[in-house]
Amino acid sequence: MGPAAGADFVRLFVDACAQHMRTMGEPVRDQAFPEHWLAQVPVPDRSGALERADEGAHQPLEPMLQALGRLAALGSRAVAIACNTAHAWHGTLQQRFPQVEVLHVAREVAAHLAAQGETQVALMATEGTYRVRLYEQALADAGLQCHLPWPDERALVMRGIYEGVKAGDLPLAQACFSEVALRLAERHGRIAIVMGCTEVPLGLQGVAAVRGLRLVDPARVLASALADRAYAGTSPFGSSAFT
Amino acid sequence: MGPAAGADFVRLFVDACAQHMRTMGEPVRDQAFPEHWLAQVPVPDRSGALERADEGAHQPLEPMLQALGRLAALGSRAVAIACNTAHAWHGTLQQRFPQVEVLHVAREVAAHLAAQGETQVALMATEGTYRVRLYEQALADAGLQCHLPWPDERALVMRGIYEGVKAGDLPLAQACFSEVALRLAERHGRIAIVMGCTEVPLGLQGVAAVRGLRLVDPARVLASALADRAYAGTSPFGSSAFT
Known part of the structure; x- marks a missing residue:
């Protein structure tokens, strides 16, 4: 963050x-x-x-x-x-x-989603978060399946975080994040999308294109x-x- | 606050x-x-x-x-x-x-306004802030004249703070604060209005009726x-x- x-x-x-x-x-x-x-x-x-x-x-x-x-x-x-x-x-x-x-955070999110009856989710996060399987492990422990973005989509998320939110370029962040979120929704249907990096909600909230998606803010x-x-x-x- | x-x-x-x-x-x-x-x-x-x-x-x-x-x-x-x-x-x-x-805070605001060439301001604040002449003193020290709301307007500000923002009733806060701000502007013209309580900006920002006023946020x-x-x-x- x-x-x-x-x-x-x-x-x-x-x-x-x-x-x-x-x-x-x-x-x-x-x-x-x-x-x-x-x-x-x-x-x-x-x-x-x-x-x-x-x-x-x-x-x-x-x-x-x-x-x-x-x-x-x-x-x-x-x-x-x-x-x-x-x-x-x-x-x-x-x-x-x-x-x-x-x-x-991941165990709290997994418990929250399991309590809501979810069985599968998609995850937008940093490369570091994927590397240590932070959410995958916690979600699996709670009985939920976790879908990850494809490599090019992960790169887009990282770009939105570092060149977008962290550098103060909000329009860039919005473009990167919303493209990935829409692609995940297209591939997996109306499952919950976990915004697993605190910069992602800052760049996705209020973006008209993703209004129908089920975005979960771990924060x-x-x-x-x-x-x-x-x-x-x-x-x-x-x-x-x-x- | x-x-x-x-x-x-x-x-x-x-x-x-x-x-x-x-x-x-x-x-x-x-x-x-x-x-x-x-x-x-x-x-x-x-x-x-x-x-x-x-x-x-x-x-x-x-x-x-x-x-x-x-x-x-x-x-x-x-x-x-x-x-x-x-x-x-x-x-x-x-x-x-x-x-x-x-x-x-009041000395910082007074210095800021004096540096901008202001000579008089109006002040929306709590009764406690008026009682100790927090802003009046700091503004006078910086050479600025300070206009206070009338007693009924002060009561409206207090109501907006306590029954409005602090109690989670934003529409009430907006109604109270914007009425006082508009009355001050009517009486004193286009002078800066200092929102001398941290709850006031939370209830005034984004209110269409006060869009033209020169509101100063001490925070x-x-x-x-x-x-x-x-x-x-x-x-x-x-x-x-x-x-």
Whole structure:
């Protein structure tokens, strides 16, 4: 994710908290929101590090461990990482800070879709996310089949992320993402399409051409899961976002 | 401010950082954004505390001091408080943490408007903000005259904030805020209208009736000032937001 997606994650979390209060029949009051912190720290590119395998894989881990440690020191009980690719290091992060629950975005999405009775989905994500089979594994564990884009379509997604959203060229991002989403829908019918990189929703939301598609935003599912944890306890909650 | 306005402040800060990079002719890269933290902690209602004067005034201060102390402990060099009314405690907060620069929203806005050659403005704010003359003082110091809404209009602003934005009733907020803004414009002509409470822009932006008015969003000015501080140094930056 980039910092814009991190900012958007706070918005989704606040929305999810308000929704929780409404569902519980409680008035939405400022003071009824749980304490929460957002950490946005520079982290080397995750997809790049996963490509370079062993020699590069430790580079994103160090700043993520530091940020998580500081969130833990603030008293966070649960932490959501608003970057899909960063979940390649989820196991290590969780292991090093057992006192904090580090939510796993793909497992939350898989549980959410399984609960809705879905049996198959398509996945738009970064090369790094595909490489570590982040969603494929979590979806398979929940009994869902996962369709991936073709290589040329994956390249289009990467272009929309890096040359589009991250570089501030929204029209390019919209063109790349919507073409891939439409092709997936053409091939697989009206199945749910998981936007498995936080930059994808920023470039797909509001695009007229994809209005009929069933787009799933993992950040929204993750924010809702974090809000559920927040209202299950009383301690502060961290949202760790990595730029 | 409420937590929704806090989330929006991060978005404005990230936007201001990207704008800074573009102005400097640098590519907008995720890793070029400065480290920043958002603290959102429950704080008793500020306007209410200021009304109850001495007996209530310490209540918002304690959690704000705690949040600021924790941001300072994280190594923050500059902190922006994304709540106008909370600036009633600015002096104490700054005094207690001299190692951190606590930005002052009204002084930043006054400097910004003076630099643009403005000589008079109108102010939409909470009763608490009027009570401590937050903007009136800062604007006067910068040589600007400040027009306040009439008592019935102030009541409308408060209603739009509390029963509108904070309670999730956006249409009510839009009706309250736009009526006051239009009345101010009718009385004072095309002067700048400072939206001196973070809930006001959330209820006025995009309202067709006020499209021609010159609305100034202090959160945007403050976010831009915080980004300037961030790129002037290398240490982390805190954005303390109080719900």
